[in-house]
Amino acid sequence: MQNEILFTVLALIAIVSSIVMISAHRPIDSALSFIVTLISIAALFGLLNASFLFVVQIIIYAGAILSLILFIIMFLNIKDENLPDEKYKNRWLLATSVIVAPFSAILIDLILRSDIATNSVPSESFGGIKDVGLMLFSKWILPFELVSILLLVALVGAVTLSKRSE
């Protein structure tokens, strides 16, 4: 019962703050409300017994990525004339929601009709760092190595992109 109440509150916070995120005019407002979305998603991870992913979500998303976004927004010194003047922003948002709504309605209907819940009982260590780490370094070792290459490429790419070309 307690889990259901927590889930409802966190889901409402996530949905409302993400709607604020896509409809705010200034980027700093959308970044700040996106932090709220990310933290409530992290709390949902905690509710699902995924303690390691909870910590990773807080540290990497809410900590590293969002502080990078806030840093860039402040570093660029964005004024009102640098923002696109989205005169018909609300109309665009409404029109796109009308287009997207049927697809999500179909998906939700599919989920409601399907018979997916198995409700198996997780073991004591499920979702902890030991469980995830053992899986990562045994079965998922190749994707792990590929991700390290991807991070290296992204690092080199970021440096090359932001270098001033003469």
Next chain:
Amino acid sequence: MLKAYMILSILLFSIGIVGLISRRNIIVIYMSIELLLNAVNLSLIAISADLAESSAQVMSLIIIAIAASEAALFMSLFVVLFRNRASLDANLFNILGGKK
């Protein structure tokens, strides 16, 4: 309970798609992409908790790593675009579109 998590994930994904299509501010577009990745992560974790199987958690860990490298590239892209155009309007970044 799994169905509720899946529905929440679908709703967040749809909100992300709406933001991705209808906004012109590139920072908001970037954050909508991150919201899509987060919605997918949420459904993966919900499935993993329901099946008591930790493969999906490793998968979402890898998705988070991909999102981090994407963030690094996007940030340097923002700096370059803002230096050249002095604007965040995605409609102005049309050099690859040929002469108008």
